[in-house]
Structures are given as C-alpha cells and as structure tokens.
Amino acid sequence: MKPSLKHIIGFLLTILSYSGFSQPLEVCDTCEITSLKSAISAAKDFDTIVVKKGTYIEHNILVDKPVTIIGENYPVIDGESKGEIITIVSDSVTVDGLYIINVGNSYTSDYAAIRVKRSKHFTIKNLVLEKLFFGIYLEKSNYGKIYHNKIIGDAVQEYNSGNGIQLWYSNHIDIEHNYITQVRDGIYLEFSNNCLIKNNTSTENLRYGLHFMFSNYDTYQDNTFENNGAGVAVMFSKNIKMYNNLFKENWGTASYGMLLKEINDAEIIGNTFKENTIGINIEGSNRILYKNNNFSNNGWAIKVRGACYTNKFLENNFLYNSFDVSYNSKVNDNIFDKNYWSNYTGYDLNKDGIGDVPYRPVKLFSYIVNRTPETIILLRSLFIDILDFSEKVSPVFTPDNLQDQNPLTKKIQW
C-alpha cells in the first residue's frame, strides 16, 4: 500500500495531538470527569479543561499546574459558602467563562472566589462572581490580565465584606472591562506598581470604587465610578496617571468623587466629575497636574484641606458647582490658570476669549463653612451672597493670590 498524502497528514495530526495539542479534558455531569478538582489532578501541564454547563458544588479547588480552564455557557461553581473556591498557585493559568457563587464569609481569613498566589502570566476573564466575600484576590502575583469580569456583591456593612478585585504586592497587572458592584472596595491596590486599570465600571460599592494604597506608577483611564460610598481614593502613592475617567453621583454626607491623600507627581487629565458632593478632596498632595477636567454640578468641585503645594490647575471647566474651590488656610502655592468658571462675571473687552478681570474661585462663605460647618445652613441666603460679593471686591479672609489671572470666557471643548 502506497502511503497517500491523506495518510501522512493523518499520521502527523495524530502525533501532534499526542505531543502538544491533546484533547481538552471535558467536565460535565455525564462525562468521565465530573468535577473540576479531579479534572485538574488528571490534567497535564498546558492542558485545556472544558467545563460544560451544569452546577458543580466544589470549593478549595487548587490549580497547581499551568492549565486553561474554560467554561461553556457559564457553568456554575457553587462554593456553598464553605470557603475559598479557586486558588491558583501555578504560572500561566487561564480561567475563562465560569459563574462562581457562594464564597465563604470569614472574619479571620480573606476567602476569595479566585485567589492567585505567587504566580505569573495568568489570565482571568469572562467570569461572573456572585454572593462573594472577596472576588479576585491577587497575592504577590505579577504580569496578569483580568478582563471582562462581572462581580456582583451583596455587601451591606463594611466590616464584614470584601473587595471586588484586590491586588497585594502584585505588579504589571492589566484590569480591563470589568463591572463591579456592591462590594466594599471595587478595586483595591496595595503595594502594587505599574498596573493598568482601564474601561472598568465600579458602582454602588460601600466604600471606594477604586482604592490605591502605597502603589506607584499605576494608570487608570476611561473608567466609570458611579454612586459609590466615596468614589475613588488614592492614598500614599506616587506617579499615578488618571485619565478620562468619569466620577458621577458619589453623593452623600461624606462622599466625594476622588480623594487624594499624600499623593505626589500625579497627572489628572480629561476626567469628568459630575454631581458629586465633593469633586476632589485634596490633602497633602504635591506637584499634581490637573488639566482639561470637567467639574459640573458638584457641591464642592475641589476641596483643598491643607499641605498642598505646587499643584497646577490648567484649562479645566468649572460648571455650576455650589463651591468651585474651598481652602482652609490663607496660604496658597497652587496655580490656577486658563480655566473656565461658569460663575465668572467679568468681561472681555478685546475679545480674545480671556476675561480681563481675574477670577477668585474661593468664596468667603466656603471659608466660613470650613471654620464652622454648621453655618452651611445659611447656604443660598441673601446675606451670604452680599458677604461673598464684598469679599470678592476686597479679599480679607481668602488667600489674595489665589486667583485665575486668565479666566476663559467660553467653555473649553476638547
């Protein structure tokens, strides 16, 4: 028998499939393997495990070899609230398309739906997590990707709830297109550098939509943070880039769009702050560039608490905020230039688009409110308007060098 081309190809394919491209291991109720755990123990390195649609009651699943776990039509992994569900301790693991519910709640250990421990090059995508304590927990793991996950918590109180995505000593992580709601912190970074957080939506979380602690050189852009307990908190970090995010309706007695505390050398460009009680709350933050941001309909657009030096506020739009800028001291070392202020009442005789009279963004009333918070009850009173007017004419209490020398007369479009 002459070996035909067909035979040769068939032979080659057989060899190939045995050597590298082995059949995916299938997990389903009627398959040979009926649980994810046994599939992992049966799998060899770089195998693919396909989990078919169904419900799998499992917890403490340890992924200790580089495998790809793919769920078909969102199989349910039910942890029955007994503890952690999937723990990844190997490099190059991919988890895709699972529906993980019922993570155990504990006051002593942080159970997560998926925990990645000391691993690299992992990909976690297309997961749906519900009834969780912690969602995705990265622990000293680097170079990972977290894409397209949906994390829906049911947190009620801060002390007994966990975070949606938590990074701890994890660098170079990409977090994109996730949707996180009703957990404590939507995304929490602690000691994590060089991460990219992009296109995520974080809403209705108890505490912060996004929270940085001691994390440097990170970028977050094009995210939406809506109606969180207190927006986004960036604390004790350096060189964070914040681009084109939307901070919306973080509205409550102690809410703000963004909280900056001990932040140095950051860039805040192109963000929109809309209908927050406080747009940005700044404390002890230096050398920050605020450019091309939109602040509209906030209670306070920017609240400066103190120890903030050499910050630049350039070409922002301040639209219809109750208070544009609030200061609690007379010292000012920050620059406001070429912003558009909707409360500006000056004129532009030479029609170059720049107002001829400098604008003072700090009102006397905001100074008074800082000193005696109860006086806020007089908001929008005629007396206060008169007071503000007289202070505007001759500043006594507010920093007299705090002014925008070139206020624009038209809203900036970009």
Add this chain to the structure above:
Amino acid sequence: MLKILKYSFFDLMRSRWSYVYFAFYLLLGIVLLFLNNDLSKAVITLMNVIIILVPLIGTIFGVMYYYNSKEFTELLLAQPLKRSSIFLGQYLGVALSLSMSLILGLGIPFIFYGLFQSSAIWDFSLLLVTGTFLTFIFTALAFNMALSNENKIKGFGYAILLWLFFAIIYDGVFLMSLILFEDYPLDKLSLVGTMLNPIDLSRTLILLKLDISALLGYTGAIFKKFFGTNFGLITSLSMLSLWVILPVLRIVFKAKRKDF
C-alpha cells in the same frame, strides 16, 4: 367677614398691581423654563426669588392696601360690623389675591412645560406652599405695622425694616452667633435659629427637599434627619402656621383697641 373678604379680594383683583404681580411671575416662569430647560434647576432659581421677593411684595402690598383703604375702613367701622371681621376680611383679601397671583403666575408656565409628568412636582408644590405661607405671614406683619402706626411713612418704613430684618439682618446675626459659639455644639442652636425665622425655615425646607441636601455634609445630617422626615416637615409647617396665626391674633387684638 366673608363679604368684606369678597369685596377686598375683587377690589384687588381689579387693580393693576395684581396683574403686574401675576405677569411678573408668569414671565419669570416662562423665562426660566426657556433658558435652562431643566425643571429642577428652575425650581432652585425660583426658590431664590420666592424667598426674597414674596415677603417683600407681601409687606409692601399689605401696608399699601391698609393705608389706601383707610377711609373705606372708617366708613365700614361706622356700620354695625365686628371690628375683627373687617380687618380679617381685608387681610385675607390681600393675602389671598397675592397668593393667587403667585400660584397662577408660576403654575401656568410650569403646567404647560409638563410638570405633571415630572418628578419635580413635589418640590414645586412645596415651593408654592412655602410661597403662600410667606405671603400670609408678611402680609399679616405688614398689617400689624400699619395698625400700630398712624403715620404712613413710619408704618411703611417699619414694615420694610421688618422685611430687611428677616431677609438679611437675621442671617447676619445668626451667622455671627454661630461663629462666636463655634466651640460649643451648635446643632440645636442652628435648628432653633432656623425655626424662628420664616424665611430661613422656608429656604431650609426647600433646600433639603432638593438634591442639594447632601451638601450639608455630616453637620447637615442632623438637619436632614429633622427636616427630611415627615415629623420635621409637619413641625416646620406648623411653625409657619404659627407665624401666620400669631400676627393675625395681634391684628384682631390691636384692631379691637384701636381708636379711630
């Protein structure tokens, strides 16, 4: 009393000033709606106007009407009529016609704009209710001033001064006392201070109903807790009613003893 009320009411309805007042609110409503197309924003702007203008106009109208119709009042006094019904009738006539101008003038443009489909309808109703209360309160205060002063100029001056006091001076004193006692817990004081001035009370009521309430921050939580609840609303409305009743009682009391 009803007859006199009716007479005063229709007398005012025929007068030019009622129409001017009505037209002013009509214009204001239309302009506001056309300018920013946002109903809740318009309500906020309206609040600023109502808080200041309604008491002022109530005061001026009240005093003016009393002095203008003085001869007619003296004629009525010669008839077998109760004094209280004469003065109450006149007072209610003025207050009602002013309130009607306010409600119709603001209501018509807002209804055409589609108020009934909007969620702002409660804010708007509250606005009109407080506006009506302020009209009644300041008209009553104006009548008091006019009754106590034979001299027109004096009466007019005192009435305006009273308005000035409640609209501006009170807030100044209030602010000073808050700052002066800033080392002490101030929530009770500020609550009481607000309750005592009808203009402040109306302003706070409307502000808290609007979205702006969260602005008040932690310190505002206590106001929100008080004014935001039904109990607070009822207390505030009864406080406003008290502000109507007390001056009216004084009108009756003063009218009985007054020598014409």
